[in-house]
Amino acid sequence: MKKPILTALRAGLIACSVCHLLCHAGPPEATSRALKCPRCGATLHSRKPDSIARTWALVIAACIFYIPANVLPMTTVTSLGMVQSDTIMSGVIYFVQSGSWPIALIIFIASVFVPLLKLGILGYLLVSVQLRSHYRPKDRTRLYLITEAVGRWSMLDIFVVTILVALVNLGALATIQAGPAALHFAAVVVITMVAAMSFDPRLIWDAKEKRHE
Amino acid sequence: MSNQPSPDAGFPEVPAAAVKTRRSRFSLVWVVPVVAALIGGWLVVKAFTEKGPQVTITFKSAEGLEAGKTRVKFKDVEIGLVEEIRIGDDASHVVVKSQLIKEAERFISENTRFWVVRARVSASAIYGLGTVFSGAYIDIDPGKPGKPARSFAGLEEPPVVTTGLPGRHFILESERRGSLEIGAPIYYRQIRAGEVVAYNLSEDGTKIISKVFVNAPYHQFVRNSTRFWSASGVDLKLDATGITLETESLVSILVGGIAFDSIDGDSEREKEAPEDSAFKLFPSHEAAKQKIYSAKNHFVLFFDESVRGLGVGASVEFRGIPIGQVVDIKPEFDLKLNKAKIPVIVAAEPERISFIGQLPDGVTRETIADHLIERGFRAQLRTGNLLTGQLYIALDLFPDAKPARMVRGGRYGYPEFPTIPTQLEEIGSKVTRLVAKIDKIPIEQIGNDLRDTMQGAKRIANSPVLIETVKSLNAAVKELQALTAELRTRTAPEVTATLQQAQRSLSAAESSLAADSPQLYRVKAALDEIAGAARSLRLLTEFLEAHPESLLRGKGSEK
Numbered sequence: 096m097k098k099p100i101l102t103a104l105r106a107g108l109i110a111c112s113v114c115h116l117l118c119h120a121g122p123p124e125a126t127s128r129a130l131k132c133p134r135c136g137a138t139l140h141s142r143k144p145d146s147i148a149r150t151w152a153l154v155i156a157a158c159i160f161y162i163p164a165n166v167l168p169m170t171t172v173t174s175l176g177m178v179q180s181d182t183i184m185s186g187v188i189y190f191v192q193s194g195s196w197p198i199a200l201i202i203f204i205a206s207v208f209v210p211l212l213k214l215g216i217l218g219y220l221l222v223s224v225q226l227r228s229h230y231r232p233k234d235r236t237r238l239y240l241i242t243e244a245v246g247r248w249s250m251l252d253i254f255v256v257t258i259l260v261a262l263v264n265l266g267a268l269a270t271i272q273a274g275p276a277a278l279h280f281a282a283v284v285v286i287t288m289v290a291a292m293s294f295d296p297r298l299i300w301d302a303k304e305k306r307h308e
Numbered sequence: 309m310s311n312q313p314s315p316d317a318g319f320p321e322v323p324a325a326a327v328k329t330r331r332s333r334f335s336l337v338w339v340v341p342v343v344a345a346l347i348g349g350w351l352v353v354k355a356f357t358e359k360g361p362q363v364t365i366t367f368k369s370a371e372g373l374e375a376g377k378t379r380v381k382f383k384d385v386e387i388g389l390v391e392e393i394r395i396g397d398d399a400s401h402v403v404v405k406s407q408l409i410k411e412a413e414r415f416i417s418e419n420t421r422f423w424v425v426r427a428r429v430s431a432s433a434i435y436g437l438g439t440v441f442s443g444a445y446i447d448i449d450p451g452k453p454g455k456p457a458r459s460f461a462g463l464e465e466p467p468v469v470t471t472g473l474p475g476r477h478f479i480l481e482s483e484r485r486g487s488l489e490i491g492a493p494i495y496y497r498q499i500r501a502g503e504v505v506a507y508n509l510s511e512d513g514t515k516i517i518s519k520v521f522v523n524a525p526y527h528q529f530v531r532n533s534t535r536f537w538s539a540s541g542v543d544l545k546l547d548a549t550g551i552t553l554e555t556e557s558l559v560s561i562l563v564g565g566i567a568f569d570s571i572d573g574d575s576e577r578e579k580e581a582p583e584d585s586a587f588k589l590f591p592s593h594e595a596a597k598q599k600i601y602s603a604k605n606h607f608v609l610f611f612d613e614s615v616r617g618l619g620v621g622a623s624v625e626f627r628g629i630p631i632g633q634v635v636d637i638k639p640e641f642d643l644k645l646n647k648a649k650i651p652v653i654v655a656a657e658p659e660r661i662s663f664i665g666q667l668p669d670g671v672t673r674e675t676i677a678d679h680l681i682e683r684g685f686r687a688q689l690r691t692g693n694l695l696t697g698q699l700y701i702a703l704d705l706f707p708d709a710k711p712a713r714m715v716r717g718g719r720y721g722y723p724e725f726p727t728i729p730t731q732l733e734e735i736g737s738k739v740t741r742l743v744a745k746i747d748k749i750p751i752e753q754i755g756n757d758l759r760d761t762m763q764g765a766k767r768i769a770n771s772p773v774l775i776e777t778v779k780s781l782n783a784a785v786k787e788l789q790a791l792t793a794e795l796r797t798r799t800a801p802e803v804t805a806t807l808q809q810a811q812r813s814l815s816a817a818e819s820s821l822a823a824d825s826p827q828l829y830r831v832k833a834a835l836d837e838i839a840g841a842a843r844s845l846r847l848l849t850e851f852l853e854a855h856p857e858s859l860l861r862g863k864g865s866e867k
Contacts, residue, residue, distance in 0.1 A: 109325055119324040130325035139325050149337040156344035163351050175441040179377065
């Protein structure tokens, strides 16, 4: 058994997240009280407040939005009177069938795989933190970093759609319109990004520190 | 922060955090999933409530249809989408499954008709040109309200008339279809007033039953007495007024057409014909214009003479007005009497003849034929066309005819109408006329003239002048004889001698001019000499030109 390492929490210290001033949090039982930075006045938190609850709420919301994002049409292409609506997966299947493997892969990774991966990772992290798991905290932290890093790339699909809608507007000849799925998909991406931000990775390690006490 | 943190105790330099009044424990972040759940739930509810009826339609072929793309439209408003196309169980048709919107539920019933709209080109019009680019779509006609249904048999051809179109259907009966097509136009005074909706053979196979639709407001002009006639093609007529070309429209030339009009003048008072009234379709305008005589009486006429030139369909005329026609002709031979008779069956329309005045007692319209026969009414074969020898049957009054009666209940089941043989009087009168003409020729006069001419000729022949002339002519002939004799004895030998001399000199000239004659050879030699002399003279002159001094000094020796 190693000796428990000194953490700011144990030392009764707290850093302001805005001006980074280090200050006394008072006795640990007093941490339930709301503290504010004596210098800049920002609220002080030893850990992100309600991190798990907030992240859960956002992950659930993202999961709900993910369903219409995949079921409803993403784009509606009107070409010479022919109206064709495509969902994300039908687009992927179309590119696979037409032999454009790279494009299909990009769309699949950016629009299907990454959002699912993020939701999966966040869900796993939340569950593991709530169960106070000690299982490979380093790898779990790495997973969290991946989530944060990769999150914004899911917006790729939305960007493509918006560019296409703006570019292909040739009246009766060809028009592309964004479908209702675009809005839901954007909501999924934004909400998962916020969820990743609201998760406090320090909680992964807290379970380990608690055990040392 | 100059102080180093110490692991032992607190950090006196570190300021204590200020205490803030606590906000409510409820985290607003839960609003996000609640909103998401509301939106998701709303979408689900919407999807379920807006889900309309799913219908299956069978077609012969799915040409132009595509699952997930082909639309179902009503009045060009999209009301559904084809979801699935599969081959029917017996592989004779395709089953198209379509999802319709909720609103469609109101008008989909068992009477609803479905058909595929494709680009179609027919002689009268081009339809569905828009589908060339947008692809085919399924159109519907809701039809009358009825029991709800979810499976339908699709039409292969678009229906000509859809529900809600004001107008009336009528049924036309004709013997032949002609060039009538579905969709062929119907004209009322050359205005397009409707279309042929369908045609089919009657159950007994003797008639063509066509169903036509006449649009409002023209349907009110279809009355019980209205005549329909086939206006297909061109009607070219040549008569006393010149050439008449009659046609309804260019389209009707191509696809056929029907025209209708009220023929009788008093039709304005008649009631409009109700829906699905049946009419006879006349083959031409001419036929439609004719009065229809429903009553037809058949008679059999026996002729003893040849009926060569009389055919079935030949007209039966009363003083030039056709009142019937020949229906049948068959020869028969009476073995007992050893006599041939030709019965001709005719169908007459006695209504064509109107009678003026009171009918005699005991005579009705039915028995008037007997009454007329007593007065001398007879049938007779007459030549209608001198060139072709065509015959027709003429009915006329022959007051001098032998008395005869209408014989009923004969072999043919028709009353026997008495006939009268073709009159020879006409021929007789012609002969008389000919004789009269011959009579008029002044034969006596011609004889007298002839005799006078002969007498004049005799006088000339016997006159003394003529004798004298003949005598002097004789003397002249004698003189001529003497002259020829002298010519023969004296002049002829001299001429012969001269000719012989000329022949001799000519042959001498010929010999001297022959190719191998010595004269010619000598001439050739002399010419050669002259040529040589000329050459040496040319050489001399050339030399003298070059050496003019040689004239003085001589030629000089060559060194």
